[in-house]
Amino acid sequence: MDNVYTPLDNKTIKLQARTYIRGRLWQFWSLLLVISLIEMAANYIPELIFGRSINEIGAILTGAAENIPKEISYSSFAWYYVLNIVLTLLLMPLNVGFSQNTLLWTRGVDEDKWKVLFSGFTSARTFFKTIGTVLLYTILCSLWAILLVVPGIIKGIAYSMYPYILRDEPELSVWQTLKKSDEIMKGYKGRFFTLMLSFIGWIILGAFTFGILYVWLVPYMQMSAVKFYDEVRRSYYNGADPARPVVNEETPSDENESGDVTL
Numbered sequence: 001m002d003n004v005y006t007p008l009d010n011k012t013i014k015l016q017a018r019t020y021i022r023g024r025l026w027q028f029w030s031l032l033l034v035i036s037l038i039e040m041a042a043n044y045i046p047e048l049i050f051g052r053s054i055n056e057i058g059a060i061l062t063g064a065a066e067n068i069p070k071e072i073s074y075s076s077f078a079w080y081y082v083l084n085i086v087l088t089l090l091l092m093p094l095n096v097g098f099s100q101n102t103l104l105w106t107r108g109v110d111e112d113k114w115k116v117l118f119s120g121f122t123s124a125r126t127f128f129k130t131i132g133t134v135l136l137y138t139i140l141c142s143l144w145a146i147l148l149v150v151p152g153i154i155k156g157i158a159y160s161m162y163p164y165i166l167r168d169e170p171e172l173s174v175w176q177t178l179k180k181s182d183e184i185m186k187g188y189k190g191r192f193f194t195l196m197l198s199f200i201g202w203i204i205l206g207a208f209t210f211g212i213l214y215v216w217l218v219p220y221m222q223m224s225a226v227k228f229y230d231e232v233r234r235s236y237y238n239g240a241d242p243a244r245p246v247v248n249e250e251t252p253s254d255e256n257e258s259g260d261v262t263l
Contacts, residue, residue, distance in 0.1 A: 005239030007188070007231035010195045017223035020106050021216070028219045031101060031117055035094050042087045046080055093120025093130045099163035102226045132174040133162050140178070157189045158182040161229045168233070168243035184229075184236045192228055196221070 008016070021028065097117040104111055120130040137159050145152025161181040165172065172180060185192065199221050206213035234241055 005234045007235045010191060010198065013195065013227045013231060014224050017220055017227050020223045021219045024105060025215065025219060027113060031098050031113060035098060038094065039091060042091060045087060046083050049083065089131050092134045093127060096120055096130050096163045096166060100167040102222050103164045103167060106223060106226050106230055129174060130166060133166060133177050136174055137162055137178060154189055157192055158185050161185060164229050184233055188232045195224060195228055
Protein backbone atom coordinates (compact mmCIF):
# COMPACT_ATOMS: atom_id res chain seq x y z
CA MET A 1 0.00 0.00 0.00
CA ASP A 2 1.31 3.43 -0.95
CA ASN A 3 1.73 5.95 1.83
CA VAL A 4 -1.18 8.33 2.21
CA TYR A 5 0.68 10.64 4.54
CA THR A 6 3.76 12.58 3.50
CA PRO A 7 5.97 13.83 6.36
CA LEU A 8 6.45 17.56 6.65
CA ASP A 9 9.74 18.93 5.36
CA ASN A 10 12.46 19.92 7.82
CA LYS A 11 11.77 23.61 7.41
CA THR A 12 8.14 23.20 8.48
CA ILE A 13 9.11 20.83 11.29
CA LYS A 14 11.43 23.48 12.72
CA LEU A 15 8.76 26.11 12.30
CA GLN A 16 6.31 24.04 14.33
CA ALA A 17 8.97 23.23 16.91
CA ARG A 18 9.43 26.94 17.59
CA THR A 19 5.75 27.32 18.31
CA TYR A 20 5.79 24.36 20.68
CA ILE A 21 8.48 25.86 22.91
CA ARG A 22 6.68 29.18 23.30
CA GLY A 23 5.53 29.35 26.91
CA ARG A 24 7.10 25.97 27.67
CA LEU A 25 10.70 26.93 28.37
CA TRP A 26 10.12 26.81 32.12
CA GLN A 27 8.44 23.40 31.86
CA PHE A 28 11.35 22.13 29.80
CA TRP A 29 14.09 23.42 32.06
CA SER A 30 12.27 22.60 35.31
CA LEU A 31 12.35 18.94 34.30
CA LEU A 32 16.04 19.12 33.42
CA LEU A 33 16.74 20.92 36.70
CA VAL A 34 15.07 18.17 38.73
CA ILE A 35 16.93 15.49 36.78
CA SER A 36 20.24 17.32 37.35
CA LEU A 37 19.58 17.65 41.08
CA ILE A 38 18.75 13.95 41.36
CA GLU A 39 21.90 13.03 39.43
CA MET A 40 24.02 15.31 41.63
CA ALA A 41 22.57 13.68 44.75
CA ALA A 42 23.22 10.24 43.27
CA ASN A 43 26.83 11.15 42.48
CA TYR A 44 27.30 12.16 46.11
CA ILE A 45 26.12 8.79 47.43
CA PRO A 46 29.38 6.90 46.70
CA GLU A 47 31.38 9.58 48.51
CA LEU A 48 28.95 9.44 51.42
CA ILE A 49 29.23 5.66 51.67
CA PHE A 50 32.95 5.23 51.08
CA GLY A 51 34.11 8.34 52.92
CA ARG A 52 37.84 8.08 53.48
CA SER A 53 38.10 5.22 51.01
CA ILE A 54 37.68 7.79 48.24
CA ASN A 55 41.33 8.76 48.80
CA GLU A 56 42.35 5.15 48.28
CA ILE A 57 40.40 5.02 45.03
CA GLY A 58 42.08 8.24 43.91
CA ALA A 59 45.44 6.72 44.71
CA ILE A 60 44.61 3.69 42.59
CA LEU A 61 43.61 5.82 39.64
CA THR A 62 46.80 7.88 39.85
CA GLY A 63 48.98 4.82 40.28
CA ALA A 64 50.06 5.77 43.79
CA ALA A 65 48.53 2.82 45.61
CA GLU A 66 51.77 1.06 46.57
CA ASN A 67 51.33 1.78 50.28
CA ILE A 68 47.70 0.68 50.33
CA PRO A 69 47.08 -3.02 51.02
CA LYS A 70 45.88 -4.69 47.84
CA GLU A 71 42.87 -6.27 49.49
CA ILE A 72 41.72 -2.80 50.60
CA SER A 73 42.55 -0.89 47.44
CA TYR A 74 41.04 -3.37 45.00
CA SER A 75 37.96 -3.85 47.17
CA SER A 76 37.33 -0.11 47.41
CA PHE A 77 37.97 0.34 43.71
CA ALA A 78 35.57 -2.46 42.71
CA TRP A 79 32.71 -1.54 45.02
CA TYR A 80 32.99 2.13 44.16
CA TYR A 81 32.46 1.46 40.48
CA VAL A 82 29.80 -1.18 41.06
CA LEU A 83 27.82 1.40 43.02
CA ASN A 84 28.29 4.03 40.30
CA ILE A 85 27.07 1.60 37.63
CA VAL A 86 24.02 0.69 39.71
CA LEU A 87 23.16 4.35 40.24
CA THR A 88 23.58 5.08 36.54
CA LEU A 89 21.17 2.27 35.69
CA LEU A 90 18.64 3.49 38.24
CA LEU A 91 18.61 6.98 36.72
CA MET A 92 18.14 5.89 33.09
CA PRO A 93 14.32 6.01 33.16
CA LEU A 94 14.43 9.72 34.06
CA ASN A 95 15.92 10.76 30.73
CA VAL A 96 13.43 8.57 28.89
CA GLY A 97 10.60 10.17 30.87
CA PHE A 98 11.91 13.60 29.93
CA SER A 99 11.88 12.71 26.22
CA GLN A 100 8.36 11.34 26.52
CA ASN A 101 7.20 14.62 28.06
CA THR A 102 8.37 16.53 24.99
CA LEU A 103 6.53 14.03 22.80
CA LEU A 104 3.26 14.74 24.58
CA TRP A 105 3.80 18.50 24.32
CA THR A 106 4.10 18.32 20.53
CA ARG A 107 0.82 16.39 20.45
CA GLY A 108 -0.99 18.84 22.69
CA VAL A 109 -1.60 16.16 25.34
CA ASP A 110 -2.21 17.63 28.79
CA GLU A 111 -0.66 15.17 31.23
CA ASP A 112 1.13 15.69 34.53
CA LYS A 113 4.76 16.25 33.53
CA TRP A 114 6.07 14.80 36.81
CA LYS A 115 4.00 11.66 36.40
CA VAL A 116 5.42 11.19 32.91
CA LEU A 117 8.97 11.95 34.10
CA PHE A 118 8.82 9.18 36.70
CA SER A 119 6.68 6.82 34.62
CA GLY A 120 9.63 4.47 34.17
CA PHE A 121 9.42 3.60 37.85
CA THR A 122 5.71 2.71 37.93
CA SER A 123 6.32 -1.05 37.69
CA ALA A 124 9.20 -3.50 37.71
CA ARG A 125 8.42 -4.52 34.12
CA THR A 126 8.49 -0.94 32.86
CA PHE A 127 11.63 -0.16 34.86
CA PHE A 128 13.68 -3.11 33.63
CA LYS A 129 12.39 -2.79 30.09
CA THR A 130 13.46 0.86 29.97
CA ILE A 131 16.90 0.05 31.34
CA GLY A 132 17.24 -2.90 28.97
CA THR A 133 16.35 -0.77 25.96
CA VAL A 134 18.84 1.96 26.85
CA LEU A 135 21.58 -0.61 27.49
CA LEU A 136 20.95 -2.49 24.26
CA TYR A 137 20.88 0.79 22.33
CA THR A 138 24.24 1.78 23.84
CA ILE A 139 25.79 -1.62 23.18
CA LEU A 140 24.63 -1.83 19.56
CA CYS A 141 25.75 1.71 18.73
CA SER A 142 29.12 1.07 20.36
CA LEU A 143 29.65 -2.16 18.41
CA TRP A 144 28.77 -0.45 15.14
CA ALA A 145 31.07 2.47 16.00
CA ILE A 146 33.93 0.06 16.68
CA LEU A 147 33.64 -1.17 13.09
CA LEU A 148 33.47 2.29 11.52
CA VAL A 149 32.38 5.73 12.69
CA VAL A 150 29.83 6.31 9.92
CA PRO A 151 27.92 3.04 10.46
CA GLY A 152 27.87 3.88 14.16
CA ILE A 153 26.25 7.24 13.43
CA ILE A 154 23.74 5.68 11.03
CA LYS A 155 22.66 3.03 13.52
CA GLY A 156 22.60 5.58 16.33
CA ILE A 157 20.06 7.59 14.33
CA ALA A 158 18.12 4.48 13.32
CA TYR A 159 17.59 3.37 16.92
CA SER A 160 17.33 6.87 18.43
CA MET A 161 13.52 7.01 18.53
CA TYR A 162 13.24 4.31 21.20
CA PRO A 163 12.16 6.68 24.06
CA TYR A 164 9.05 7.66 22.11
CA ILE A 165 8.27 4.13 20.97
CA LEU A 166 8.46 2.98 24.58
CA ARG A 167 5.62 5.42 25.20
CA ASP A 168 3.60 4.76 22.04
CA GLU A 169 3.93 0.97 21.98
CA PRO A 170 4.68 -0.26 25.52
CA GLU A 171 3.71 -3.81 24.59
CA LEU A 172 6.85 -4.24 22.48
CA SER A 173 9.89 -6.03 23.88
CA VAL A 174 13.31 -4.41 24.24
CA TRP A 175 14.55 -5.68 20.89
CA GLN A 176 11.22 -5.01 19.16
CA THR A 177 11.34 -1.40 20.37
CA LEU A 178 14.73 -0.80 18.74
CA LYS A 179 13.68 -2.71 15.64
CA LYS A 180 10.54 -0.58 15.32
CA SER A 181 12.66 2.56 15.58
CA ASP A 182 14.87 1.23 12.79
CA GLU A 183 11.83 0.46 10.64
CA ILE A 184 10.22 3.86 11.22
CA MET A 185 13.45 5.67 10.36
CA LYS A 186 14.05 3.66 7.18
CA GLY A 187 14.57 6.15 4.39
CA TYR A 188 14.62 9.12 6.77
CA LYS A 189 17.98 8.82 8.55
CA GLY A 190 19.65 11.20 6.11
CA ARG A 191 16.87 13.75 6.54
CA PHE A 192 17.14 13.55 10.31
CA PHE A 193 20.92 14.00 10.15
CA THR A 194 20.41 17.05 7.94
CA LEU A 195 17.84 18.42 10.40
CA MET A 196 20.27 18.18 13.31
CA LEU A 197 23.13 19.50 11.17
CA SER A 198 21.09 22.63 10.40
CA PHE A 199 21.52 23.70 14.04
CA ILE A 200 25.31 23.79 13.88
CA GLY A 201 25.37 27.54 13.25
CA TRP A 202 23.18 28.18 16.29
CA ILE A 203 25.37 25.91 18.42
CA ILE A 204 28.49 27.84 17.45
CA LEU A 205 26.73 31.16 18.03
CA GLY A 206 25.59 29.96 21.45
CA ALA A 207 29.19 29.55 22.53
CA PHE A 208 29.71 33.28 21.99
CA THR A 209 26.73 34.09 24.21
CA PHE A 210 28.29 32.20 27.15
CA GLY A 211 25.58 29.55 26.80
CA ILE A 212 22.63 31.93 27.20
CA LEU A 213 21.33 31.11 23.73
CA TYR A 214 21.18 27.43 24.67
CA VAL A 215 18.27 28.18 27.00
CA TRP A 216 16.21 28.54 23.83
CA LEU A 217 18.25 26.38 21.45
CA VAL A 218 18.26 23.10 23.41
CA PRO A 219 14.43 22.96 23.64
CA TYR A 220 14.23 24.01 19.98
CA MET A 221 16.44 21.10 18.91
CA GLN A 222 14.64 18.61 21.14
CA MET A 223 11.18 19.60 19.94
CA SER A 224 12.36 19.46 16.32
CA ALA A 225 13.60 15.90 16.83
CA VAL A 226 10.34 14.89 18.49
CA LYS A 227 8.23 16.43 15.73
CA PHE A 228 10.37 14.63 13.15
CA TYR A 229 9.59 11.34 14.89
CA ASP A 230 5.89 12.11 14.92
CA GLU A 231 5.93 12.85 11.20
CA VAL A 232 7.85 9.76 10.07
CA ARG A 233 5.76 7.60 12.42
CA ARG A 234 2.58 8.85 10.75
CA SER A 235 4.11 8.07 7.38
CA TYR A 236 5.05 4.57 8.57
CA TYR A 237 1.42 3.92 9.55
CA ASN A 238 0.03 5.54 6.39
CA GLY A 239 -1.41 8.44 8.34
CA ALA A 240 -3.34 6.23 10.79
CA ASP A 241 -1.14 5.96 13.86
CA PRO A 242 -2.62 3.34 16.22
CA ALA A 243 -0.97 5.02 19.20
CA ARG A 244 -2.93 8.25 18.88
CA PRO A 245 -6.18 9.60 17.43
CA VAL A 246 -6.24 11.36 14.10
CA VAL A 247 -5.74 15.08 14.62
CA ASN A 248 -5.99 17.68 11.91
CA GLU A 249 -3.11 20.03 12.60
CA GLU A 250 -2.64 23.31 10.87
CA THR A 251 0.81 24.54 10.17
CA PRO A 252 1.38 27.27 12.76
CA SER A 253 1.96 30.74 11.46
CA ASP A 254 5.16 32.55 12.23
CA GLU A 255 6.49 35.95 11.45
CA ASN A 256 9.41 34.27 9.67
CA GLU A 257 7.27 31.75 7.79
CA SER A 258 8.82 32.67 4.49
CA GLY A 259 12.05 31.02 5.51
CA ASP A 260 13.86 29.46 8.41
CA VAL A 261 17.03 31.01 9.67
CA THR A 262 19.88 28.56 9.34
CA LEU A 263 23.29 29.73 10.44
